[in-house]
Every structure is written in structure tokens, then in C-alpha cells.
Amino acid sequence: MNALAARRRHPAAILLLLLLGLVATGGLYSLLAPKPAQAATATADDVNAGKMLFLANCATCHGLHAEGSKDAPSLAGVGAAAVDFQVGTGRMPLAGPGVQAAASKKIMFTDAQIASLAAYVASLSPGPAIPDDQYTKGDGNIAHGNELFKVNCAMCHNFAGSGGALTRGKYAPSLRNVTGTHIYEAMVSGPQSMPVFNDANLSPTDKNDIISYLHELDKNKNPGGMNLGNLGPVSEGMFIWVFGLGLMIGAAVWLGAKAA
Amino acid sequence: MSNAATPKGAAGLRAKDAKPSSAKGSGLAGWVDDRTGAAKPVSYLLKKVFPDHWSFMLGEIAMFSLIILLLTGTFLTFWFVPSAGQVIYNGSYVPLKGIAMSEAFKSTVDISFEVRGGLIIRQIHHWAALMFTVSITVHMFRVFFTGAFRKPREINWVIGTVLSLLAINEGFTGYSLPDDLLSGTGLRAAEGFMQSVPVVGSYLAYFVFGGAFPGEAIIPRLYTTHVLLLPALIVGLFTAHIVLVAVHKHTQYPGPGKTNDNVVGYPMMPVYMAKAGGFFFIVFGITTLMAALVTINPIWLYGPYNPSAVTAGAQPDWYMGFADGALRLFPGFFEFHVFGFTLSLNVFIPSLVVMPLLYGIAGAYPFIESWVTGDKREHHLLDRPRNAPARTGLGVMAISFYLILFFAAGNDLMAIKLGLSINDITRAFQILLIVVPPLAYWVTKRFCMSLQRHDRDLVLHGRETGRIVRTAEGAFFEVHQPLPEHQRWALVQHQSEKPLELTATVDANGVRRPGAFKERLRGKVSSFYFADSVDPVTPAELAAAHHDGSAHEAIEAPQEDAGQGWVGQLHGGAEERPETDAYAPHEHQHDHDHEVDPDSTTAR
Amino acid sequence: MEPTGAEGGHPGTALGLDQGHTEGEGGMPERFANPGLPPHVSRSADLGEHAARRAERQVAALFGISMVATVIFLVAYFAIDQNTYRFVPGIGQANLSNIVLGVTLGLSLLCIGLGAVHWAKTLMPDTEVTEARHPQRSSDDARAEAVETIMAGGDATQLARRPLIRYMLGGALGLFALPLGLQVAGSLGPLPHAELSTTFWRKGMRLVRDPELSPIKASDVTIGSVFNVMPEGIDKSHDVLEEKGKAAVLLMRLNPDDIKIAKERDWGHDGIVAYSKICTHVGCPVGLYEQQTHHLLCPCHQSTFDVTEDCKVIFGPAHRPLPQLKITVDAEGYLVADSAFREAVGPSFWERG
Structure with missing residues (x-):
């Protein structure tokens, strides 16, 4: 109790209070407003349905009890967030062997099936849940999100979320047009090479701010014109050599050629 | 603009007690000439002849880009604040609202979003900077591969090399000014380069940055360097460059009527005035259209510099790419720790040695080549690159070395775009850097020589017309169209070089001659250059080619009108027909038949 | 010295490439002769x-387009609000002001150029001179x-006869630039002293999040997490950016069994380890942590550090861990620092040791 009292003036205490408040508000909101699949509302039926799906589709690699194998990690403690992210973005089931699972347009399961799977995995051992809508809507502070993004994310995902290279063929994927929920889930679950950014590191509000910044980028506002993939000076250099110099030399050839 | 007063009239105007104006050159032009005597030089300049070729425009692209840069750069100084002082942004770009940043960064964002038309000027400036460096580079390639650097233009080549080096440093100081995340990372790396200098590195870094990195001094210092020091040097050297071009008169490609003693082209007034003046507007127009449609350096996305942040894909502008690539490829084991000191050659060599070394070799090349060839003549006719296989090979070798460093700077983007491992790419580049340049030399030289042989073939046997003709005897042959004289000249005009002969290393008394080693080396290098040179076709060879297949017949050639007449028109069996044949070559009707000793036809 | 210049007189004399050849055997020239300028071919505009x-x-029309574009620019400058965004194919949401101003200015310039060149090509004389x-x-x-x-001038100065003046002048000219050089070089910056070897970190300083600057509990750092960290109170320091540039730290938590080096485990806390984020190559922030392989990658030059082996270099141009x-x-x-950094962070320098 003493320790708690000593810490009540600490900045983190405010954060914690804020967090509790937000969670309470969120919980209240979810009670009052009918919403699609939420881990909190998972029923025993969902868990059973999820188990069936798991055994049929995932158990080959992850083991009958999701304990993992030499080909695939244990799913203990990954939580519903990880399942929703990996399956919901088409990364799982793995399309084929490779250095890392790639996002795919082909989602193998329906939203309901993904929810059941998530409920089943979450029931194995506690882990991060699928986030509440309120933190994934992207209605937060864009500038603060930008600041956080530059310190925590840009080193791998590039300044505009265009993605970047990691070691030995692994890569940080592009973050353009990814749903707020999936961005949030990636941060809490740390898929593949990505480290975990838990709520103690980046609070749910911080995460929402980051999502807000990314959604601002998704508006594809390009004040300067074509963005050349937002890859920095390399694409600019390619452009000037190919198009800039090409046009100039074209003009010079026309200038030097004799008229008809 | 002055009128076209004749030199004589101008001289009259300059006479001591001349009346204010004579019959010619009255009005404003006369007024100016009364005070400056400009009529003569102006009329000389207006009559100056410029040869026409697209590749001569590459240097002009650079010149016009420089003018665009000076113009738009002046505009930018009106709004840019060269200060590292921290302020809070509160402008119209939402994702930066409330973020602390330097005044330099804030003013650059303001130029982009608050100053009306500011973004277009900023983007013109940056695209023009890239165009400037690109055009300088390809202009250098043109000058190198055509041998335009030879006497009397060696000084201008050196000036050009220095200009190129200044231009890329001007670019670096320019893109570092906005103090954004990307350029700040570049400056941070530059600080690391300075620290790596043996013995005095940390002092050097502290002097340049005015203390610890980043400090408040570097932005104003870069600004002065960027808007005053380097532009003054560039404009000064550029003026010398262009004056020397005027003094030397422009080089020209070999062709009919073009000799080493003339320059064939169009006069400044009016043709080149319109063409070059128009080309300025074309260059400006294209640059502006690029700036209107394509983003460059979106500093608002990079965000302000923060020493603890970085972005994936951190690259410099393209012209610094080779140095960045060298840093990526140079292995770490070149850092040594001896006697309590650190010698960081893994940074020092690629960052601070490679660039001056490459430019130093480039600047020295004309002198190396003239030493090797012993050629002290003036050259105003350009070489076709194939006619100098060794030089062309060396040039391609240097370019391949540069390009590998350049592409290595993009190894991370290659990794994601091609789905490869960045480690494999880096290893591959390390190997390619050693293997490719010599290979490129060899392949290029061989390629040049086969092009030369192809030229010979074309001159000797003419163009295949694809027309098959059946002779009266039933033989078939394809009609070969001989090259018209004016086309042929370009293929046969060059002189082939021969290796220097080794002189005796000892004198008549058996004493080693001083400098014998140098002479031997020179002979070796000379034969490296010219040992397997391909000679141009001689008139005798052409005459012989025309008659091959008819051994019994004397080789014919006219005595008087050299360069005319003994042109083989047909080939491939044509000679086996009687001379009365309709397809018989017309030169058979020449009055003077002449015997040539077969040996002499193959002498050259 | 057989080839090239040798046959054409002493070196240094300009000699035409087409000069100096000798007649070959049998009356046939050794080289072809320059046939002279080809006949002039008239352009269509010369003929009709x-x-x-x-x-x-055509020329007039190009100049006309240029004028129209200029007028549109002038109108657009006032008429289009700077913050108007419109969808443009290939660009996305484009800034209307930038596009219209740029395109009209570009066309205005380009058409002048095209007109002038076309004029020169079609109508001005094209006979080569x-x-x-x-x-x-x-x-x-x-x-x-x-x-x-020059010699006479030199004699007139009597420099050769009066060595005293010669030496003194040489000395004065040789030395006068020194004060100027010393002033600029000496005043550019302070001496580094030990600044490159020290950071803001002191024993007992809390590790705080960057950029929030809130402290971190050991329990906050779950396995696989990475925190970007600054020392507590860095915002109060005299030179915030300069200190941040040296003090940036990356905090990671590994399974203690994965850590192969005893010193690394001892210097950490329960698998939580803190490493300088400033690359030992040229100083970029090394932030790319792969939580599965425990590799740290620098985005600037791809130096790769293995966190399980005390951040030793396993790839790339850096040398030191x-x-x-x-x-x-x-x-x-x-979490608090148990000591300051025991060695200089960042890029190598001579006296670093």
C-alpha cells in the first residue's frame, strides 16, 4: 500500500488513471452500443468453433494445443490481437515458405471465423485483446502521432510508412491503407520481426495518435505533386536521370537536327 | 545590344578626338561604344561559329541550370531563416502542429505552405540542382569519350573537374539547410566522417560544427557556404570555363569539310542566339514542369531533425550516392586500435579519400594520356569513342566502378523492391566492385575494336542493299552500295596510334641512361593503349577490296583525283562479270590504270 | 617516338591531323582526302x-501559348487558395495552386524556348559557316x-642584386596570411576536450521514454519490447539536442537465457538491456530491432549488431560493438542507470583509445 501511495504522484499514475478511465469508458460504450466481434463478447460457442478451425487449419504447424513446433512459434499468450492481425491481413495461414509471412489480399476466413479463432487462441492463455474501436478510429492528435512515429516506427517503416529493408531479406512492410485495428494489433502483438509496443510503452491514446497520422498519410495528399513512392532521394535521382535527362536530351537532339 | 558596326568604324569611334557620334552607330549603341569601345569585341562574338550537335548541349544544360539555381536561390533567401533556434510550429500543415523545430526547418515548411508559389520555387531549385549535377556528369562523359580534353583544353578539363566537385558539395550544403530528419542524419554522418580523420578528427569536427553536434553554428555556416562561398567559386570558375571555350573555339565531330584548322557551324547571330537562348527557356520550362508535377524533398514528411530519430532508406541526393555506397561496402575490419589510439580507416577512406581520389584521377587524366601518347599537337577534331578503344575502355571502367558504388547506396531499397537479402546484395556489390571494372575495360575495348572493324567493313564493301541480281551467266550476287564519299570520310579520317618504340635503356657506352625506367614504363603503358589498334581503311585497301576475287587483274586506281573514283560499287561476285556488264563498276572506265604493289596495300 | 607528333616537326607546334602525311607507294595517297563540306540541302521553308x-x-502560335500561360499564372496566383486540394490522376490529392502555377509557368517558359528554336531551325539561314x-x-x-x-621588370626591381629585400619580402609575404588563418581556424569552435567521451548519463538517473520523458518500470518492459530511451532531466540540460545526440539509448528485453555474454546479463536487469543507439560507424541512430533474431540494424549503412552477443558487429561497415x-x-x-557509459559512444575518433 505504501508503495502505491508513493507512486500516486508519479506521471505514470496519471497515465494509469487515464488508462483506467478510458477502459471504463470504452467498456461502457461497448455495453451500450452493439458492435461486431469483440474478444470481450466471445462466447463458449465461439471458442469451440474457433478450436475446430484451429485444428483444421493451424494445428499442423502450431501444434494441437498451439504449443508451437520447430516450424512455427507457440501461440501461448499472443492473444486475440495477434490472431486477428495475422489472419485478418492474410499473413496466416502461411502461403508458402519464405523469410517472413507477407500480407495478402486473399483472406482465408470470414470475419466471424477470424473472431472464433481469436477467441479460441485467447482462451488458451491471456494476451492482448482485439482493441476497442475507440483507439483505432484514427481521430487522435495527428502531430503527436507524427512525433511518436518518427521516434518509434520510421527507422524501419520509413518516414511516410512506405516500408523498409531488414536483415537477410526480411522487411518492414508498407503501412499505407492498413486498418487502424490491424496497426494497433501489430503494435501490441509484435508480429514477426517487429518488437512489441505494449501499452506501457505507447499508451492506447498514443497508438491512436499514430494511427491518426498514418490515416492522414492515407489521404494521399501530395502538395508537391507525384510522390514517387515516398522513398526519398533515390527515386528522385532515378527520375532526374531517366525523365529529366531524357527530356533534356530529346530537346537537344531536336535542336541539333536539321529541319525538314 | 550594339549595332553591327564594322571594326573600322569602331576604331574610328575610339579615335581620341572623335565627335560624339559618326554616321554609323549613333544612338544608344554609339553612346555605349564611345565609352567602352565594345563594338569590335561584340561583332567578333556575334560572328563566332558554333558547331551543331546535341551532345554539345549537355554543358549548356548545366549552364542554364546554374542560372535557374541562382535565380530561384535568390528568391528562397527572402524567406529562408538560417537559424538553428528552436521554435514551435503553428502553421497550416496539420501533422507538424505544436512540434518543436529549428527556425530553418520552420521557414522551409513555411516556404512550402504559406508563401504563395513558394513551393514551386523550392521544387524548381531542387530539381534544377539535380539537373545541374546530372548534366555536369554527362557533359564530362561526353568530353572524356570524345577526347575533347586534349591539348589545348587540359586546363579547361581541370576547371571542369573542380566545378563538378564544387557542384556536388554545393548540393550537399544546400539540401542540408532545411534541417529536416533526412539531411540532419546526413550531417550527423558528415560529423562522423570528420571525426574519423586521423589525429585531428575530433578537433576538425568541433571546429566545423562550432562545438558538439548538432550545435547552433552549423546551419548559418552552411548557409554562408551555400549562398556565398561556393556560388562565388562556381560562378568564377564557370566564367573562366566559358571564356576558355570561346578562346579555344568549340571542338567539332569529324566529318566532311571539318578539319583541325576550322570550325564549321552556325554563327552566334542570329542562329545560336535563338537556339541557345531558346534552349535556356526549354531547360527552364522542363525543370518547372517537373517541379509542378513531381515532389522533391518533401521535408514536411521527413519532419524536423531529431538526433534520436531516423528513417528507413536514409540516402543522400544522387550525386553523393557513390560516397554513401563506398561507406556501405567498406568492411569494418579497417578500423585499428594501436597504442591507445583509434584509426578508423573504415570510415576515413570511403568518406574522405575516395571522392578526392576519383576526382583527382579524373583531373589528371589528360596529362597521363598525353604523356603516354607523347602527343603534343592541338586537337580540335573530336575522336569517335570507338577510335580510342583504350581510353573508352578506361572511361567505362571508371564509370562502372562509380556506378557500383552508386547502386550500393540503394542496397536497402533494392532489397525490398526486388525481394532480396540486403546482406547478399552488399556482399555481391563488394565482389562486383573488384571484378567488374577490369571486365568492363576489356569488354569495352573489344567492343570498340569490333566497331572499328565494322567501320572498315562498311568502307571496304559498302552497304548491303538486299537487292539480289542474277547475272547473264546465271550467277547471283547481292548489290553492295558503296558509301558516298561524304559518309565515308567520317569512317576513315582518324589516324591510328602506334605504341611508342622502346628506346635503348643503355647509351652507346653501355651506361644506364637516366630516366630509362620511366621510358620503359612509358613504352609499356603505350603498348597497353595502342598495341592492337585497328587502322582506318586506306585508299589502296579500298581499291584492293574492290578487286579481290580477280587476282589476274591488276589493281587499279586513278593517279590524279585521289579520293574520287576508285569506289567499289558492287561486291560478291560482281567482279567476275565482263566489264561490259550493265552492273560493271563505273570506275573501270577510268583512263589511267595503275599498278600497285600488293604488299603496299596491306602496309597500313 | 615514331608516331604522332614526331612526323610533324618539333613538339609544341600545332599541326593539323590531315597534315604531315606522306604520299604512299604507287601514287595512291596513304590516306583519304577530306572531301569538303557536303552540298547544302534546302529545307522545305527555303523552297516554298x-x-x-x-x-x-507555328512559331507565332508557340509564343502565343506562352503569353496565355503567363496570363493564367497571374490570375491563378490571386484566384487559387493555397490550401485547395483536388484529385489529379497520377498524383492523388494535389495542391491546386502548386500545379496550376507550376504548369503555367513551365508552359510559358517552354513555349518561348520551343518557338525560338523552331524559328531558328526553319526560318533562319541554315548554311553552315x-x-x-x-x-x-x-x-x-x-x-x-x-x-x-618580365625580365626587364625584374631587373628594374633590383631583387637579384639586393638579397636582403628579397628574403625579407619572401618572409613577409609568407607569413602575412597566418594571422588571418589563425583567426578563422582558431575561433571556429571550442576544443573537444573530453566531450566526445562523456554523455548526460549519470549513476542513478532514471531511464525515460523518448519523446514523452516518462520513467519506465522494469515490469513495463515485456519480452520482445523495445523502448526508445533518454536520461531523466535531459530536457533541462543546457544543450538538449547535443546531449540527445549522444545519450539516446535503446532498451530491449530478451529472455535471459538468450543472452550469451555474462557481462551483458550482469549489466542488464532480468533480461532487460540498454545499449547506445548511436552507431559506432558514423553515428546514425541504430533503431531497427528484430525481436526474433535480436539483431539491431542501422538504416544508414546496414551495420548489424547482435544483441545476444553484447551488440557485437555481425555485418556491415561498423567495427566496434x-x-x-x-x-x-x-x-x-x-529502471535507472547504474553508471554512466563506460566508454565513448558514437563514431570512432583518434584519441578515443
């Missing part, structure tokens, strides 16, 4: 007034005169 008229109209060249070198007389002038910050927890469970 109709074509010339058309060219004239020949101008003679002369050797670059001055005549021998002019050279001799120049040398004489990232320095580790020794950490522990304070009474309240917050």
Missing part, C-alpha cells in the same frame, strides 16, 4: 513560301617580348 508561312504561324582556327600559342616574337618585359549502459532498478521499481 507556303512552308515558310506555316513555320511562321566555316571559321578558321589558329594555333593557341603566341608567336615566338610575342613570347620573347613577354619574357623580356554498441556500448552498453549498465542499468538496475530503484526502490520504486523504475
Whole structure:
């Protein structure tokens, strides 16, 4: 109790209070407003349905009890967030062997099936849940999100979320047009090479701010014109050599050629 | 603009007690000439002849880009604040609202979003900077591969090399000014380069940055360097460059009527005035259209510099790419720790040695080549690159070395775009850097020589017309169209070089001659250059080619009108027909038949 | 010395490439002769007034387009709000002001250029003109005169006769630039002293999040997490950015069994380890942590550090491992530095040791 009292003036205490408040508000909101699949509302039926799906589709690699194998990690403690992210973005089931699972347009399961799977995995051992809508809507502070993004994310995902290279063929994927929920889930679950950014590191509000910044980028506002993939000076250099110099030399050839 | 007063009239105007104006050159032009005597030089300049070729425009692209840069750069100084002082942004770009940043960064964002038309000027400036460096580079390639650097233009080549080096440093100081995340990372790396200098590195870094990195001094210092020091040097050297071009008169490609003693082209007034003046507007127009449609350096996305942040894909502008690539490829084991000191050659060599070394070799090349060839003549006719296989090979070798460093700077983007491992790419580049340049030399030289042989073939046997003709005897042959004289000249005009002969290393008394080693080396290098040179076709060879297949017949050639007449028109069996044949070559009707000793036809 | 210049007189004499050849055997020249300028080919505009008229109209039209574009620019400058965004194919949401101003300015310039060049090509005389060249070198007389002038001037100064003046002048000229050089070089910046070897970190300082600057509990750092960390109170320091540039730290938690080096485990806390984020190559922030392989990658030059092996370099151009910050927890469970960095962070320098 003493320790708690000593810490009540600490900045983190405010954060914690804020967090509790937000969670309470969120919980209240979810009670009052009918919403699609939420881990909190998972029923025993969902868990059973999820188990069936798991055994049929995932158990080959992850083991009958999701304990993992030499080909695939244990799913203990990954939580519903990880399942929703990996399956919901088409990364799982793995399309084929490779250095890392790639996002795919082909989602193998329906939203309901993904929810059941998530409920089943979450029931194995506690882990991060699928986030509440309120933190994934992207209605937060864009500038603060930008600041956080530059310190925590840009080193791998590039300044505009265009993605970047990691070691030995692994890569940080592009973050353009990814749903707020999936961005949030990636941060809490740390898929593949990505480290975990838990709520103690980046609070749910911080995460929402980051999502807000990314959604601002998704508006594809390009004040300067074509963005050349937002890859920095390399694409600019390619452009000037190919198009800039090409046009100039074209003009010079026309200038030097004799008229008809 | 002055009128076209004749030199004589101008001289009259300059006479001591001349009346204010004579019959010619009255009005404003006369007024100016009364005070400056400009009529003569102006009329000389207006009559100056410029040869026409697209590749001569590459240097002009650079010149016009420089003018665009000076113009738009002046505009930018009106709004840019060269200060590292921290302020809070509160402008119209939402994702930066409330973020602390330097005044330099804030003013650059303001130029982009608050100053009306500011973004277009900023983007013109940056695209023009890239165009400037690109055009300088390809202009250098043109000058190198055509041998335009030879006497009397060696000084201008050196000036050009220095200009190129200044231009890329001007670019670096320019893109570092906005103090954004990307350029700040570049400056941070530059600080690391300075620290790596043996013995005095940390002092050097502290002097340049005015203390610890980043400090408040570097932005104003870069600004002065960027808007005053380097532009003054560039404009000064550029003026010398262009004056020397005027003094030397422009080089020209070999062709009919073009000799080493003339320059064939169009006069400044009016043709080149319109063409070059128009080309300025074309260059400006294209640059502006690029700036209107394509983003460059979106500093608002990079965000302000923060020493603890970085972005994936951190690259410099393209012209610094080779140095960045060298840093990526140079292995770490070149850092040594001896006697309590650190010698960081893994940074020092690629960052601070490679660039001056490459430019130093480039600047020295004309002198190396003239030493090797012993050629002290003036050259105003350009070489076709194939006619100098060794030089062309060396040039391609240097370019391949540069390009590998350049592409290595993009190894991370290659990794994601091609789905490869960045480690494999880096290893591959390390190997390619050693293997490719010599290979490129060899392949290029061989390629040049086969092009030369192809030229010979074309001159000797003419163009295949694809027309098959059946002779009266039933033989078939394809009609070969001989090259018209004016086309042929370009293929046969060059002189082939021969290796220097080794002189005796000892004198008549058996004493080693001083400098014998140098002479031997020179002979070796000379034969490296010219040992397997391909000679141009001689008139005798052409005459012989025309008659091959008819051994019994004397080789014919006219005595008087050299360069005319003994042109083989047909080939491939044509000679086996009687001379009365309709397809018989017309030169058979020449009055003077002449015997040539077969040996002499193959002498050259 | 057989080839090239040798056959054409002494070196230094300009000699035409087409000069100096000798007649070959049998009356056939050794080389082809320059056939002279090819016959002039007339352009369509030279031959018919109709074509010339058309060219004239084209040139005039280009100049006309330029004027129209200029007028649109002038109107658009005032008419279009700076923050208007419109969808443009290929660009996305484009800034209307930038596009319209840029395109009109570009067309205005481009069309002047195209018009002028087209005019020069189609209507101005296209007969090639020949101008003679002369050797670059001055005549021998002019050279001799120049040398004489210089020598006479030199004699007039009596420098050769009065060595005292010569040496003193040499000394004065040799030295006068020193004060100027010393002033600029000496005043550019302070001496580094030990600044490059020290950071803001001191024993007992809390590790705080960057950029929030809130402290971190050991329990906050779950396995696989990465925190970007600054020392507590860095925002109060005199030179915030300069200190941040050296003090940036990356905090990671590994399974203690994965850590292969005892020192690394000892300097950490329960698998939580803190390493300098400043690359030992040229100083970029090394932030790319792969939580599965425990590799740290620098985005600038791809130096790769293995966190399980005390951040030793396993790939790339860096040579030294990232320095580790020794950490522990304070009474309240917050992570604190147990000592300052024991070695200089960042790029190598000579006296670093």
C-alpha cells in the first residue's frame, strides 16, 4: 500500500488513471452500443468453433494445443490481437515458405471465423485483446502521432510508412491503407520481426495518435505533386536521370537536327 | 545590344578626338561604344561559329541550370531563416502542429505552405540542382569519350573537374539547410566522417560544427557556404570555363569539310542566339514542369531533425550516392586500435579519400594520356569513342566502378523492391566492385575494336542493299552500295596510334641512361593503349577490296583525283562479270590504270 | 617516338591531323582526302513560301501559348487558395495552386524556348559557316617580348642584386596570411576536450521514454519490447539536442537465457538491456530491432549488431560493438542507470583509445 501511495504522484499514475478511465469508458460504450466481434463478447460457442478451425487449419504447424513446433512459434499468450492481425491481413495461414509471412489480399476466413479463432487462441492463455474501436478510429492528435512515429516506427517503416529493408531479406512492410485495428494489433502483438509496443510503452491514446497520422498519410495528399513512392532521394535521382535527362536530351537532339 | 558596326568604324569611334557620334552607330549603341569601345569585341562574338550537335548541349544544360539555381536561390533567401533556434510550429500543415523545430526547418515548411508559389520555387531549385549535377556528369562523359580534353583544353578539363566537385558539395550544403530528419542524419554522418580523420578528427569536427553536434553554428555556416562561398567559386570558375571555350573555339565531330584548322557551324547571330537562348527557356520550362508535377524533398514528411530519430532508406541526393555506397561496402575490419589510439580507416577512406581520389584521377587524366601518347599537337577534331578503344575502355571502367558504388547506396531499397537479402546484395556489390571494372575495360575495348572493324567493313564493301541480281551467266550476287564519299570520310579520317618504340635503356657506352625506367614504363603503358589498334581503311585497301576475287587483274586506281573514283560499287561476285556488264563498276572506265604493289596495300 | 607528333616537326607546334602525311607507294595517297563540306540541302521553308508561312504561324502560335500561360499564372496566383486540394490522376490529392502555377509557368517558359528554336531551325539561314582556327600559342616574337618585359621588370626591381629585400619580402609575404588563418581556424569552435567521451548519463538517473520523458518500470518492459530511451532531466540540460545526440539509448528485453555474454546479463536487469543507439560507424541512430533474431540494424549503412552477443558487429561497415549502459532498478521499481557509459559512444575518433 505504501508503495502505491508513493507512486500516486508519479506521471505514470496519471497515465494509469487515464488508462483506467478510458477502459471504463470504452467498456461502457461497448455495453451500450452493439458492435461486431469483440474478444470481450466471445462466447463458449465461439471458442469451440474457433478450436475446430484451429485444428483444421493451424494445428499442423502450431501444434494441437498451439504449443508451437520447430516450424512455427507457440501461440501461448499472443492473444486475440495477434490472431486477428495475422489472419485478418492474410499473413496466416502461411502461403508458402519464405523469410517472413507477407500480407495478402486473399483472406482465408470470414470475419466471424477470424473472431472464433481469436477467441479460441485467447482462451488458451491471456494476451492482448482485439482493441476497442475507440483507439483505432484514427481521430487522435495527428502531430503527436507524427512525433511518436518518427521516434518509434520510421527507422524501419520509413518516414511516410512506405516500408523498409531488414536483415537477410526480411522487411518492414508498407503501412499505407492498413486498418487502424490491424496497426494497433501489430503494435501490441509484435508480429514477426517487429518488437512489441505494449501499452506501457505507447499508451492506447498514443497508438491512436499514430494511427491518426498514418490515416492522414492515407489521404494521399501530395502538395508537391507525384510522390514517387515516398522513398526519398533515390527515386528522385532515378527520375532526374531517366525523365529529366531524357527530356533534356530529346530537346537537344531536336535542336541539333536539321529541319525538314 | 550594339549595332553591327564594322571594326573600322569602331576604331574610328575610339579615335581620341572623335565627335560624339559618326554616321554609323549613333544612338544608344554609339553612346555605349564611345565609352567602352565594345563594338569590335561584340561583332567578333556575334560572328563566332558554333558547331551543331546535341551532345554539345549537355554543358549548356548545366549552364542554364546554374542560372535557374541562382535565380530561384535568390528568391528562397527572402524567406529562408538560417537559424538553428528552436521554435514551435503553428502553421497550416496539420501533422507538424505544436512540434518543436529549428527556425530553418520552420521557414522551409513555411516556404512550402504559406508563401504563395513558394513551393514551386523550392521544387524548381531542387530539381534544377539535380539537373545541374546530372548534366555536369554527362557533359564530362561526353568530353572524356570524345577526347575533347586534349591539348589545348587540359586546363579547361581541370576547371571542369573542380566545378563538378564544387557542384556536388554545393548540393550537399544546400539540401542540408532545411534541417529536416533526412539531411540532419546526413550531417550527423558528415560529423562522423570528420571525426574519423586521423589525429585531428575530433578537433576538425568541433571546429566545423562550432562545438558538439548538432550545435547552433552549423546551419548559418552552411548557409554562408551555400549562398556565398561556393556560388562565388562556381560562378568564377564557370566564367573562366566559358571564356576558355570561346578562346579555344568549340571542338567539332569529324566529318566532311571539318578539319583541325576550322570550325564549321552556325554563327552566334542570329542562329545560336535563338537556339541557345531558346534552349535556356526549354531547360527552364522542363525543370518547372517537373517541379509542378513531381515532389522533391518533401521535408514536411521527413519532419524536423531529431538526433534520436531516423528513417528507413536514409540516402543522400544522387550525386553523393557513390560516397554513401563506398561507406556501405567498406568492411569494418579497417578500423585499428594501436597504442591507445583509434584509426578508423573504415570510415576515413570511403568518406574522405575516395571522392578526392576519383576526382583527382579524373583531373589528371589528360596529362597521363598525353604523356603516354607523347602527343603534343592541338586537337580540335573530336575522336569517335570507338577510335580510342583504350581510353573508352578506361572511361567505362571508371564509370562502372562509380556506378557500383552508386547502386550500393540503394542496397536497402533494392532489397525490398526486388525481394532480396540486403546482406547478399552488399556482399555481391563488394565482389562486383573488384571484378567488374577490369571486365568492363576489356569488354569495352573489344567492343570498340569490333566497331572499328565494322567501320572498315562498311568502307571496304559498302552497304548491303538486299537487292539480289542474277547475272547473264546465271550467277547471283547481292548489290553492295558503296558509301558516298561524304559518309565515308567520317569512317576513315582518324589516324591510328602506334605504341611508342622502346628506346635503348643503355647509351652507346653501355651506361644506364637516366630516366630509362620511366621510358620503359612509358613504352609499356603505350603498348597497353595502342598495341592492337585497328587502322582506318586506306585508299589502296579500298581499291584492293574492290578487286579481290580477280587476282589476274591488276589493281587499279586513278593517279590524279585521289579520293574520287576508285569506289567499289558492287561486291560478291560482281567482279567476275565482263566489264561490259550493265552492273560493271563505273570506275573501270577510268583512263589511267595503275599498278600497285600488293604488299603496299596491306602496309597500313 | 615514331608516331604522332614526331612526323610533324618539333613538339609544341600545332599541326593539323590531315597534315604531315606522306604520299604512299604507287601514287595512291596513304590516306583519304577530306572531301569538303557536303552540298547544302534546302529545307522545305527555303523552297516554298507556303512552308515558310506555316513555320511562321507555328512559331507565332508557340509564343502565343506562352503569353496565355503567363496570363493564367497571374490570375491563378490571386484566384487559387493555397490550401485547395483536388484529385489529379497520377498524383492523388494535389495542391491546386502548386500545379496550376507550376504548369503555367513551365508552359510559358517552354513555349518561348520551343518557338525560338523552331524559328531558328526553319526560318533562319541554315548554311553552315566555316571559321578558321589558329594555333593557341603566341608567336615566338610575342613570347620573347613577354619574357623580356618580365625580365626587364625584374631587373628594374633590383631583387637579384639586393638579397636582403628579397628574403625579407619572401618572409613577409609568407607569413602575412597566418594571422588571418589563425583567426578563422582558431575561433571556429571550442576544443573537444573530453566531450566526445562523456554523455548526460549519470549513476542513478532514471531511464525515460523518448519523446514523452516518462520513467519506465522494469515490469513495463515485456519480452520482445523495445523502448526508445533518454536520461531523466535531459530536457533541462543546457544543450538538449547535443546531449540527445549522444545519450539516446535503446532498451530491449530478451529472455535471459538468450543472452550469451555474462557481462551483458550482469549489466542488464532480468533480461532487460540498454545499449547506445548511436552507431559506432558514423553515428546514425541504430533503431531497427528484430525481436526474433535480436539483431539491431542501422538504416544508414546496414551495420548489424547482435544483441545476444553484447551488440557485437555481425555485418556491415561498423567495427566496434554498441556500448552498453549498465542499468538496475530503484526502490520504486523504475529502471535507472547504474553508471554512466563506460566508454565513448558514437563514431570512432583518434584519441578515443
